[in-house]
Amino acid sequence: MARFLRKPDSSEVRLPGAEDAGDYKEGPARTESPARTEPPAGTAAPHGRAKVPGLGRPGREVLLWVSGLPVLVVLILAVLPLLTSSYALFNLMDQILILGVFAMSYDILLGYTGIVSFGHVLFFGTGAYTVAIILKHTGPGLGFLLLAVFGTVLISLVISLVIGYLSLRVKDVYYAMITLAFAELFAIIAEKWRGATNGADGFSFRIPHFLEDPILFYYFILVFAVLTVILVRRFIHSPTGRVLLSIRENEKRAEFLGYNVIRFKLISTLVAGVVAGLAGIAWALQQAFVSTGVMATDKTIDALLITTIGGSGTLYGAFIGSGLTNFASDRLSSLAEHYPLLQRWHLIFGLLYILIVLFFPGGILGFFRGKRAGKGARGYRTGLQKGQR
Amino acid sequence: MGMATFINLTVNGLSTGMMIFLLASGLSLIFGLMGVLNFAHGSLFMLGGYTGVVVFAHSGSFILALVSAMLVGVSVGWVVERLTVRRVYGNAIAQILITTGVMIVLNELVKAVFGPDIIATPVPPLLAGSWAIGSVILIKYRLFTLAVGLVVAVTVHLLLTKTRLGMVVRAGVENPEMVQALGINIRQVFSLVFAFGAALAALGGVMMAPAVGAVNPDMGLQNQMLAFIVVVIGGMGSFLGSALGSILVGLAGAYTAWFLPEASLAVNVLLMAVVLLLRPNGLFGMGGE
Secondary structure, X not given: OHHHHOOOOHHHHOXXXXXXXXXXXXXXXXXXXXXXXXXXOOOOOOXXXXXXXXXXXXXXXXXXXXXXXXXXXXXXXXXXXXXXXXXHHHHXXXXXXXXXXXXXXXXXXXXXXXXXXXXXXHHHHHHHHHHHHHHHHHOOOHHHHHHHHHHHHHHHHHHHHHHHHHHOOOOHHHXXXXXXXXXXXXXXXXXXXXXXXXXXHOEEOOOOHHHOOHHXXXXXXXXXXXXXXXXXXXXXXXXXXXXXXHHHHOHXXXXXXXXXXXXXXXXXXXXXXXXXXXXXXXXXXXXOXXXXXXXXXXXXXXXXXXXXXXXOOOOOHHHHHHHXXXXXXXXXXXXXXXXXXXXXXXXXXXXXXXXXXXXXXXXXXXXXXXXXXXXXXXHHHOOOOEOOO | OOHHHHHHHHHHHHHHHHHHHHHHHHHHHHHHHHOOOOOOHHHHHHHHHHHHHHHHHHHOOHHHHHXXXXXXXXXXXXXXXXXXXXXXXOEHHHHHHHHHHHHHHHHXXXXXXXXXXXXXXXXXXXXXXXXXXXXXXXXXXXXXXXXHHHHHHHHHHHHHHHOHHHHHHHHHHHOHHHHHHOOOOHHHHHHXXXXXXXXXXXXXXXXXXXXXXXXXXXXXXXXHHHHHHHHHHHOOOOHHHHHHHHHHHHHHHHHHHHHOHHHHHHHHHHHHHHHHHHOOOOOOOOOOO
C-alpha cells in the first residue's frame, strides 16, 4: 500500500506550471489542502505550516465544518448501542456502513479519477468469496480471517492490474465496457465452479467467535469503516491523489505536465479495488453467507447510485447515499406488502439518480457544500474533456 | 465433431452473431459520431423483445411484432436522446452515467409491468421446425434471423456508402467538428442515428426472443455486454468492424458452447483481451486519440 502512497518523483512535481493543476480543483478539492509535501511556492499561507494555503477565513470555517461533522457522526454512531438494543437496527447499520465503504471505493474512481467502472462488484465478490471459502475450510479463527484479508488484497491487486493494463491504454469509456465483461465472467465462474462456491445456492460459514455478538460486530464494522475512511482520505490527499484530481479535471493538461496518466489511473483502480475487496470481506462476515448475489452487476449499479446520490467526489457522500438508499429500501420493502409497485424501489432511485446527474452532479452532499461555500459544487461536470471522441 | 454438427454450429453462431450485430452496429455508430457510450442500448434491445412478445401474443403476426418493436425502439430512443443524452452533450462521463440511469429506469419499468421472471416465447409457426439435408439439420428460425441480419447489414452498408446522409454520418465519425464547420447540423444527424440505432437494437431483441425461447429483464445487459466485446474487437465507430466482430463473437460462442458451455463467455473475453493487447483500437479502429 505504502508504495502507492508515495509522492511522485520530485522532477514531476517541479515541472514548470505544475502548480497550475491546483487551480483546476473544484468542489471538495477547494476546501482541502493540496500536496502536503511540497506546497507550490507562492501559494503557501503566511504563518508557518498552514494546512490551507490560499484559503480565506470563510474557506477555513467550511473546512472546520466538513472535518468536524464526520467526527460528530462517528461519536453518535459509537453511542448508538447505549440508546437501542434492536438487532434489526444494528443489522441495517452494518449494511449501511459496509455498502458505504464499497461506494466510497467506487468514488475513488468516479469522483476522484473520472473513470466509470461497471465491474467494481468483482472485487467485492472476490473479497466475500475469499473470506467465506477460507473460513469454511479452516474454521473460524482470527488468523484465517487475516489470511483472507491478505489473499483478497493480493487478488484485487492482480485483477485490477490486468484489467487496467488492458483497458486504460485506450480510452476511458473502454474501462466501463471491459470491466462489465470481466464482472460477467467472474459472475459465471462463481456460478459454475460449484465445488468451491456452491453456485447460486451459496453456502453459509462460521465467523470468528468474537464477532458473533451483534453489538460487538457493529463496533467492528464501525471501526473498519472509520479506518478505511481515514486511509482513503489519506490517499486522496496524498500527492498521488492530487494528480488524480488533476487528471479528472483535465487529462490532457496532466499529461502535458509530464505525469504518466495511465500509471496514475492504474494506481487509482488498484486502491479502489482493494478497498472494495475489504468491503466484500465485511459483507460476507456480516451475512455469514455468500452466494452469486455478491458478484451480481446489480451491486455495481447500487454503488453507482449510492455514490452519485450521496455526492460523487465527496468521499462522505457515499455514506449519506448508503444511509438514504438502504434505510429507504428497508422501509419500502416493508410497505411493499401493501403496495406492490414499491417492490421496484430501484425505479424511484433510478429516477432520482437521473435528476441528480442532470441537475445536481454534486449529489446531496455537493448540493449542501455548494450552498455553504457559496460556490456551485459542480462535481464531475467541470473540466472533463469536452467532446471527447 | 462431425461435418453436420460443424455446419449446424456455424449457422447457429452466425445467427447469434447477426443479432448481436444489430445491437453492436448502432452502439458503435452512436459512439463514433458523438462519443456517447450508450448504456441504455441493451435496454432498447430488451424493450424490443418484450414488445415483440406482447404484439405477437395479441395479433399472431410476427411481421407486425417486428415492425412494432422497431417503432417502439425509434420512439423510445428519440425520447431518451431528447430528454437525457442531449443535455449532457460533450461530457463523456455524464453520458455514461445518464444512459445507465435510463437503463435502470427502463429495466425497472419492465419488471414492474411484466414481473422479474422470464416469459416463454414461441417461434412463429411459419418459421418453426427445420429442414433436413442429408444428416445436416437446418433450423428454419436460425436461417431466418441470418437472412434478416444480412439484409439489414447490407442495407445499412449501402445507406452509409451510397447516400448523402450516410456520407455525412461517416464524415461525422471521422471528424465531427469539421462536419459541423461545413454547415451541417451534426446534432440533428446524431439524433437521427441515435433513434435509428435504437430501432436496430429493438429489432435485434425481437428476433433474439424466439431464438433463445424467452425474454427476461436481464437480456438487455447480457447482450449489451456481448455487443461491447464486439465493438472493442471490431473498433469503435467502424461498421465493418462491428460486422466482423459480431461474426467472430457469435462463432466463438457457438463452437465453445459445443465443447464446454461454461467457457463460452470466457473465450470471448479472452478474444477481446488478445485484440486489446495486439491492437488496442480494435481490428478496424481509427487510430488513437
